[in-house]
Amino acid sequence: MSDVGVRPYDERGMFMAAKRPAKNSGAKVATAKRPAPATKTQPIDEGKLMAFVEKALGDFGSAASAALVVIGDKLGLYKAMADGKPVNSQELASRTKTTERYVREWLINQAASGIVEYDSATQRYRLPPEQAVALTDETSPAYVVGGYQAFMAMCRALPRISENFVTGAGMPWGEHDPDLFVGVERFFRPGYLANLVDTWIPALDGVQAKLKAGAQVADVGCGHGASTIIMAKAFPKSQFYGFDTHAPSIEHAREAARKAGVAERVTFEVADARGFPDHQYDLVAFFDCLHDMGDPVGALRRTRATMADDGTVLLVEPAAGETVEGNFNPVGRIYSAASVLCCTPNAVATGSLALGTVATDDALREVATAGGFTRFRRVLASPFNRFFEIRP
Numbered sequence: 001m002s003d004v005g006v007r008p009y010d011e012r013g014m015f016m017a018a019k020r021p022a023k024n025s026g027a028k029v030a031t032a033k034r035p036a037p038a039t040k041t042q043p044i045d046e047g048k049l050m051a052f053v054e055k056a057l058g059d060f061g062s063a064a065s066a067a068l069v070v071i072g073d074k075l076g077l078y079k080a081m082a083d084g085k086p087v088n089s090q091e092l093a094s095r096t097k098t099t100e101r102y103v104r105e106w107l108i109n110q111a112a113s114g115i116v117e118y119d120s121a122t123q124r125y126r127l128p129p130e131q132a133v134a135l136t137d138e139t140s141p142a143y144v145v146g147g148y149q150a151f152m153a154m155c156r157a158l159p160r161i162s163e164n165f166v167t168g169a170g171m172p173w174g175e176h177d178p179d180l181f182v183g184v185e186r187f188f189r190p191g192y193l194a195n196l197v198d199t200w201i202p203a204l205d206g207v208q209a210k211l212k213a214g215a216q217v218a219d220v221g222c223g224h225g226a227s228t229i230i231m232a233k234a235f236p237k238s239q240f241y242g243f244d245t246h247a248p249s250i251e252h253a254r255e256a257a258r259k260a261g262v263a264e265r266v267t268f269e270v271a272d273a274r275g276f277p278d279h280q281y282d283l284v285a286f287f288d289c290l291h292d293m294g295d296p297v298g299a300l301r302r303t304r305a306t307m308a309d310d311g312t313v314l315l316v317e318p319a320a321g322e323t324v325e326g327n328f329n330p331v332g333r334i335y336s337a338a339s340v341l342c343c344t345p346n347a348v349a350t351g352s353l354a355l356g357t358v359a360t361d362d363a364l365r366e367v368a369t370a371g372g373f374t375r376f377r378r379v380l381a382s383p384f385n386r387f388f389e390i391r392p
């Protein structure tokens, strides 16, 4: 790298200095004693600075467009384009009973975001089939809308989360915008549908055979019960129990079980992981929730106490590195953000051990050992998750 472009940073260079108030305007001007910004004492590489600003622009654009993806989902704009036929803003607005003036701007953003394609000759937009799957097919493992919805919901807690940085307070799961509960289900459910019965359960020693024959299964921190219901449908001889501290989620799960026709074999109950009812379970599952709990050791102790001696814990946790730098990738970026905005605040609000969303295998093993288990092994990994088998 040449020295050209390396110079002490001067506020007047890249960014416009704040306007000074006019003389005698009455406004106070901060003078003299302000400490010099640290950047003034360090040499700045302008090339690197511009590269970072460009990257930030991309990030800023992604965040801005995320809000528009949620709008497109909520108003049925993607579904109305899912047939792949080119439309203009008038046609899309009339199909979706929305206002053309807004739809026109939305379409420009969607084309600039690489979501829809634009044909300048006809001035029409088209949703390619791949994007249609990712944005409208809730059963596809490629479905991504839940992620956008969950993150936009978390962002609504921004003022409170920033304050928590200062006060050290937590924020319980149930106090987030309700879109979080729906978004999380929509984010995880496609993966459960595609893998839980055919890949994850068979990876556990002897568990599939037990479930086929008839077993007692607990799904702790079950949320809307997507995983519980998928398992119940696949293993008709087994009995399932879903537990969660969030009462509206349990209500939602009960309704979903009724609709799925499995309510007779699935019981959903409001219960804390530290005190859920004992049915001497053959399998206790934690799907993306142990790290949300403020007392994960207490949760596993309760699990051990309510489990048959040859029972198994299926622990599903977010993908994470074994070192800090092992999280410096797109998935680590997403999960460490969720950790700040949602998971760690709930753990802080409900106990004294906040594992964080990107807890290492070793940290999880320690919790399992402290909870009274002796065997702990990672059985699988996917781009989004790690899967552990824990046994007495």
Ligand SMILES: C[S@@+](CC[C@H](N)C(=O)[O-])C[C@H]1O[C@@H](n2cnc3c(N)ncnc32)[C@H](O)[C@@H]1O
Pocket (backbone or CB within 6 Å): 173, 174, 184, 185, 188, 220, 221, 222, 223, 224, 225, 226, 227, 243, 244, 245, 246, 249, 271, 272, 273, 274, 286, 287, 288, 289, 292, 293, 294, 346, 350
């Ligand atoms: C990220 S969500 C995952 C929900 C669900 N397992 C899924 O995969 O969709 C975390 C869930 O853990 C629940 N939770 C957090 N702490 C809990 C506790 N101590 N006992 C029971 N549930 C808890 C929350 O209410 C929330 O529903």
